Amino acid sequence: MSEYQVQKGDTIARVTQQLKTDWKTIRRNNPEAVGRSAKNGNWFLREGATLNINSSFQKSLEDVNLPQKGTRQAAAAPISIPRSSSKIVFHDPAQPRATTPAAKDTVTGDKRGQLVEHTLQAGETLWELAIKKYHINLTDILADNSITDPKTLQIGQKIKIYLPEKGGEEPVVASWYGPDFHGKPMANGEIYDMNGATIAHKEIPLGTTVELKNTRTGEVVQAIVTDRGPYVKGRDVDLSYGLAKKLSLVELGVGNLVMRIL
Numbered sequence: 001m002s003e004y005q006v007q008k009g010d011t012i013a014r015v016t017q018q019l020k021t022d023w024k025t026i027r028r029n030n031p032e033a034v035g036r037s038a039k040n041g042n043w044f045l046r047e048g049a050t051l052n053i054n055s056s057f058q059k060s061l062e063d064v065n066l067p068q069k070g071t072r073q074a075a076a077a078p079i080s081i082p083r084s085s086s087k088i089v090f091h092d093p094a095q096p097r098a099t100t101p102a103a104k105d106t107v108t109g110d111k112r113g114q115l116v117e118h119t120l121q122a123g124e125t126l127w128e129l130a131i132k133k134y135h136i137n138l139t140d141i142l143a144d145n146s147i148t149d150p151k152t153l154q155i156g157q158k159i160k161i162y163l164p165e166k167g168g169e170e171p172v173v174a175s176w177y178g179p180d181f182h183g184k185p186m187a188n189g190e191i192y193d194m195n196g197a198t199i200a201h202k203e204i205p206l207g208t209t210v211e212l213k214n215t216r217t218g219e220v221v222q223a224i225v226t227d228r229g230p231y232v233k234g235r236d237v238d239l240s241y242g243l244a245k246k247l248s249l250v251e252l253g254v255g256n257l258v259m260r261i262l
Contacts, residue, residue, distance in 0.1 A: 003052055006045045037231055113165035117158045134161050135207035172259045178241035186227040200227035200238035209262045214247045221246050
């Protein structure tokens with residue numbers, strides 16, 4: 001079995017046992033199918049989400065680097081280069097980029113802007129391209145390029161990247177999270193700093209920069225989407241404690257802001 005649809009009442013323990021895998025594999029391979037409660041910090045699986053638990057596919061997304069130039073890696077063969085020792089060489093920003101009319105995002109339904117042709121380099125991973133460089137959803141890279149097994153990708157191959165389109169202002173209901181989560185890993189794999197300029201959002205691609213404004217006080221901050229949440233009905237954004245202080249929301253706990261994607 002390589003796919004499984006999460007059913008009502010499924011627990012992480014039950015699913016990992018049934019699929020004969022582990023939570024780390026499920027979480028890394030299915031970032032859009034998992035979430036974490038803002039109330040107690042517990043992870044959960046989204047009902048109706050489809051899980052891909054093929055370990056080789058998961059490794060291709062996050063831990064496996066493209067082979068060195070001049071070699072060809074068979075799709076089913078193991079790759080031993082660890083992620084921590086890789087050197088990421090990104091596409092030359094001076095290279096001409098093609099453009100196309102805006103398309104629809106396969107996850108959020110939002111319009112996407114300019115189309116970039118990215119030339120794959122040795123040491124890159126799709127996860128890092130999505131989260132660290134282009135700030136888009138990993139699932140969109142896979143869908144836009146009909147990628148079913150990233151191990152088949154080759155050095156010098158071009159893939160399509162739809163850059164996120166700058167959005168207009170929209171009202172959001174914001175809450176904040178602090179000491180209970182300080183020092184714990186976020187959805188982007190980094191450690192949460194309660195004083196950092198970070199926020200959690202359910203759908204905006206990780207790595208996206210946004211502007212948040214408290215129209216009541218006139219206070220404005222910029223933040224990066226690094227985590228998923230909040231999962232409390234009626235709330236749109238979870239701020240770090242540091243941002244909540246700058247926006248005068250610590251004592252209120254929950255408040256109305258205006259958000260704009262930069």
